[in-house]
Amino acid sequence: xxxxILEMNGITKEFTGxxxxxxxxxxxxxxxxxxxxxxxxxxxxxxxxxxxxxYPYGTYDxxxxxxGDVQRFNEINDSVKAGIAIIYQELALFPDLTVYENIFAxxxxxxGPFVDWNETIVQSVKMLEKVKLKVDPETLIKDLGVGKQQxxxxxxxxxxxxxxxxxxEPTAALNENDSENLLELLKELRSQGITCIMISxxxxxxxxxxxxxxxxxxxxxxxxxxxxxxxxxxxxIIKNMVGREIADIYPKRLDHEFGDTVLELNNWSAYDSQLGxxxxxxxxxxxxxxxxxxxxxxxxxxxxxxxxxxxxxxKKYKVEGDMQVNGRDVQFKHTSDAxxxxxxxxxxxxxxxGLFLINDIKNNLTAAHLKGISQSGVLNLNEEVKxxxxxxxxLHIKTSSxxxxxxxxxxxxxxKVSLGKWLFTGxxxxxxxEPTxxxDVGAKFEIYTIMNELIKQGMxxxxxxxxxxxxxxxxxxxxxxxxxAITGELSRAGTTQEAIMELATQ
Amino acid sequence: xxxxxxxxxxxxxxxxxxxxxxxLFVIMLTFSVMTDGLFMSSRNISNLLDSAxxxxxxxxxxxxxxxxRHIDLSVGFVAGFLGAVAAIFLTQMGLSVWxxxxxxxxxxxxxxxxxxxxxxxxxIPSFVATLAGMLIFRGALLNVTESTGTIIxxxxxxxxLGNGFIPSLVEVNGLHLLSVLVGAVGIALYIYSELxxxxxxxxxxxxxxxxxxxxxxxxxxxFIIGYITWVLAGYxxxxxxxxxxxxxxxxxxxxxxxxxxxxxxxxVGSNPEAAHxxxxxxxxxxxxxxxxxxxxAALSGILFTARLQSATTTAGTLFELDAIxxxxxxxxxxxxxxxxxxxxxxxxxxxxxxxxxxxxxGVGISYQYxxxxxxxxxxxxxxxxxxxxxx
Numbered sequence: 001x002x003x004x005i006l007e008m009n010g011i012t013k014e015f016t017g018x019x020x021x022x023x024x025x026x027x028x029x030x031x032x033x034x035x036x037x038x039x040x041x042x043x044x045x046x047x048x049x050x051x052x053x054x055y056p057y058g059t060y061d062x063x064x065x066x067x068g069d070v071q072r073f074n075e076i077n078d079s080v081k082a083g084i085a086i087i088y089q090e091l092a093l094f095p096d097l098t099v100y101e102n103i104f105a106x107x108x109x110x111x112g113p114f115v116d117w118n119e120t121i122v123q124s125v126k127m128l129e130k131v132k133l134k135v136d137p138e139t140l141i142k143d144l145g146v147g148k149q150q151x152x153x154x155x156x157x158x159x160x161x162x163x164x165x166x167x168x169e170p171t172a173a174l175n176e177n178d179s180e181n182l183l184e185l186l187k188e189l190r191s192q193g194i195t196c197i198m199i200s201x202x203x204x205x206x207x208x209x210x211x212x213x214x215x216x217x218x219x220x221x222x223x224x225x226x227x228x229x230x231x232x233x234x235x236x237i238i239k240n241m242v243g244r245e246i247a248d249i250y251p252k253r254l255d256h257e258f259g260d261t262v263l264e265l266n267n268w269s270a271y272d273s274q275l276g277x278x279x280x281x282x283x284x285x286x287x288x289x290x291x292x293x294x295x296x297x298x299x300x301x302x303x304x305x306x307x308x309x310x311x312x313x314x315k316k317y318k319v320e321g322d323m324q325v326n327g328r329d330v331q332f333k334h335t336s337d338a339x340x341x342x343x344x345x346x347x348x349x350x351x352x353x354g355l356f357l358i359n360d361i362k363n364n365l366t367a368a369h370l371k372g373i374s375q376s377g378v379l380n381l382n383e384e385v386k387x388x389x390x391x392x393x394x395l396h397i398k399t400s401s402x403x404x405x406x407x408x409x410x411x412x413x414x415x416k417v418s419l420g421k422w423l424f425t426g427x428x429x430x431x432x433x434e435p436t437x438x439x440d441v442g443a444k445f446e447i448y449t450i451m452n453e454l455i456k457q458g459m460x461x462x463x464x465x466x467x468x469x470x471x472x473x474x475x476x477x478x479x480x481x482x483x484x485a486i487t488g489e490l491s492r493a494g495t496t497q498e499a500i501m502e503l504a505t506q
Numbered sequence: 507x508x509x510x511x512x513x514x515x516x517x518x519x520x521x522x523x524x525x526x527x528x529x530l531f532v533i534m535l536t537f538s539v540m541t542d543g544l545f546m547s548s549r550n551i552s553n554l555l556d557s558a559x560x561x562x563x564x565x566x567x568x569x570x571x572x573x574x575r576h577i578d579l580s581v582g583f584v585a586g587f588l589g590a591v592a593a594i595f596l597t598q599m600g601l602s603v604w605x606x607x608x609x610x611x612x613x614x615x616x617x618x619x620x621x622x623x624x625x626x627x628x629x630i631p632s633f634v635a636t637l638a639g640m641l642i643f644r645g646a647l648l649n650v651t652e653s654t655g656t657i658i659x660x661x662x663x664x665x666x667l668g669n670g671f672i673p674s675l676v677e678v679n680g681l682h683l684l685s686v687l688v689g690a691v692g693i694a695l696y697i698y699s700e701l702x703x704x705x706x707x708x709x710x711x712x713x714x715x716x717x718x719x720x721x722x723x724x725x726x727x728x729f730i731i732g733y734i735t736w737v738l739a740g741y742x743x744x745x746x747x748x749x750x751x752x753x754x755x756x757x758x759x760x761x762x763x764x765x766x767x768x769x770x771x772x773x774v775g776s777n778p779e780a781a782h783x784x785x786x787x788x789x790x791x792x793x794x795x796x797x798x799x800x801x802x803a804a805l806s807g808i809l810f811t812a813r814l815q816s817a818t819t820t821a822g823t824l825f826e827l828d829a830i831x832x833x834x835x836x837x838x839x840x841x842x843x844x845x846x847x848x849x850x851x852x853x854x855x856x857x858x859x860x861x862x863x864x865x866x867x868g869v870g871i872s873y874q875y876x877x878x879x880x881x882x883x884x885x886x887x888x889x890x891x892x893x894x895x896x897x
Contacts (some may be wrong), residue, residue: 336786338785353780353782355780367786374766377765379766382712
């Protein structure tokens with residue numbers, strides 16, 4: 001009989017009609033390292049949020065059994081008290097405080113009503129030894145590299161009585177050396193009896209460290225593999241991750257000839273000085289007129305960063321390499337330059353940086369191309385209504401009125417407004433970043449149909465997507481990215497999801 | 507849709523826009539009743555509008571500043587300082603009014619652009635950058651008035667900006683003819699613009715409000731313009747301050763609602779990141795809005811100096827807070843992207859009405875502050891509630 005520290009039985013979690021988790025079973029044995037694997041959107045994060053009490057008891061179906069008792073976590077603090085600690089990708093440290101202050105933040109060692117700083121320092125040195133981090137505890141967090149910050153975060157969780165440690169893609173932001181150190185540390189903690197759940201996209205890591213691996217797909221548990229029975233291998237994992245059939249939801253497209261190269265990148269790199277690393281590494285890309293190229297890759301692989309570095313570089317990366325539009329070398333100082341050159345970028349985060357949610361639909365549709373409805377700086381508001389009506393019709397935007405605030409529309413209709421806004425600029429090159437994220441199947445099909453219509457009109461499209469089906473279903477050619485670099489180029493014919501996933505998890 | 511249903515629908519959907527007009531109406535009606543009509547007397551209304559002028563122009567600029575999610579605390583003493591500079595140019599250097607006004611306005615623009623530079627290019631929070639400006643210009647005002655103390659301005663042309671009235675031509679039955687004409691032209695222009703907008707919409711095939719409602723609206727607004735004209739014409743007619751205030755509103759209203767620049771300002775306020783990704787130069791827009799604020803601060807300083815016929819060492823004290831209050835009463839939202847220029851003027855008039863009415867009633871100054879604070883809080887509560895409704 002196995003000794004399970006955690007059993008999650010029949011967990012189902014719905015968001016307004018969509019099942020994010022569907023009868024998930026997940027069991028973790030005491031003292032093992034258990035990897036949780038799945039594509040973006042497979043339900044890993046949701047499952048961990050259910051476990052940690054972010055989604056309180058009662059908002060999901062199923063049981064959480066931890067240490068033999070059924071748990072009812074109403075908030076995160078409840079799960080922390082029970083001994084469950086999660087370390088997210090986005091570290092929750094205070095950059096302007098010292099290492100020791102961070103380790104005991106929210107868990108201060110007290111002497112009467114006051115904080116006992118001396119004891120805090122003594123204890124934090126012990127914690128740092130546990131995670132094998134050799135730094136002065138008085139160092140400020142912001143002066144440490146990401147790898148060391150991660151160790152501080154682990155030290156912080158160890159300062160509380162943690163029985164189950166959950167790490168969400170801990171190595172995503174780390175270089176190879178730091179990653180290896182971290183994995184070594186996890187093994188070390190395992191020998192001290194701490195159970196660990198690790199979410200990871202990097203299969204090599206999984207293979208090197210996991211005792212067991214559970215694979216989620218579309219909110220369902222697919223399989224749990226046991227390393228000690230020799231079940232874990234790259235090909236088995238990939239097969240189980242993707243094994244989805246390509247549904248027949250992609251509109252038929254007639255074969256057609258491509259025109260000249262409209263966009264070319266040579267040795268294109270982008271350095272993010274805030275992160276202190278390259279987000280795009282020596283990318284070479286060509287896009288022909290009338291072509292759809294897909295950019296596949298997991299989240300954080302540099303796809304959006306690549307798009308932004310092309311589109312006038314609003315994040316102010318340090319960019320190197322050549323970009324040619326229609327055979328001419330270009331350098332964009334501002335997004336407006338890119339727009340002038342005929343490039344449009346439909347963002348993945350339409351609510352965050354795509355739309356003006358409090359403004360009405362027609363306002364949003366014209367926002368990137370006010371020239372189209374004005375003469376010497378004076379707007380023709382009637383013309384705006386006309387433009388709005390045209391896009392409402394051609395893109396099938398379902399709304400009671402063009403004067404409705406965009407924030408009140410459904411996701412699919414918001415996406416259409418976002419798309420319409422860029423079509424109105426009359427682009428030659430359209431970059432679509434996750435064009436169908438968070439919208440229903442019907443709206444997806446409409447977006448695909450519009451894309452086909454656009455290339456027929458001579459536009460070229462770069463489509464960034466996490467959905468492998470979509471990439472294979474829509475693209476003429478596919479570039480796969482991993483950690484900022486392009487790891488492969490595939491043609492539409494004969495590409496499999498496995499082949500893409502292999503390149504994406506390099 | 508029946509007449510009343512349509513009217514109710516229009517009021518319900520536009521409650522946010524009509525709210526402050528209704529508030530102003532209620533305030534004026536209350537004071538009129540309580541003062542036996544003294545509040546609505548020609549003389550009082552004329553004084554009230556004149557006293558609102560220098561805050562109203564600041565409130566217009568402040569509204570746009572708040573729309574783009576910033577604040578400008580320096581405007582009070584910038585106004586005070588530039589008012590003193592104008593006085594010095596006029597008295598000590600003997601420059602002509604026609605030269606002084608544009609020069610001082612240009613100074614205002616330069617100061618505003620500098621604030622904008624600190625905020626947009628260097629990235630200093632506007633609260634801090636303009637707080638520094640507030641201290642600097644307070645010092646500058648004291649510095650230029652140090653040797654002389656209060657500077658008396660004797661230039662009649664200049665002073666008429668704050669105290670004078672447009673010429674009357676002839677008085678008919680105690681009414682000033684030119685002012686009546688101005689009012690009549692105003693009504694004619696209003697009706698013409700409404701008609702042409704409607705005709706334009708019809709040629710585009712758009713829906714318009716039904717004819718009865720349209721006529722009621724025309725008659726109602728024309729009546730209000732006519733009534734105000736009649737009230738003012740019974741005293742001294744339109745003052746230059748009112749004329750300047752109207753000009754500022756008309757120009758800024760046009761800029762903010764009918765131009766690419768205006769649309770970009772609201773886009774930046776609504777979502778700066780989306781604005782940047784839409785090809786809008788957020789830095790440039792921020793500079794322009796602060797520049798315009800500086801220009802209006804200069805105008806405010808000119809109006810205030812002209813009104814007092816002198817530049818004092820404390821001119822401009824707390825103007826910035828009055829302007830911010832007026833902007834909020836006028837419906838601007840601190841979350842950005844929402845707020846109208848016309849609202850700012852109404853806000854300024856509401857605040858001036860409260861002071862004027864309470865003075866007439868002999869309410870003590872301590873209670874006056876409390877009541878004005880209460881009205882400001884109520885206006886912001888109303889704004890927050892209607893925004894939730896908007897979603």
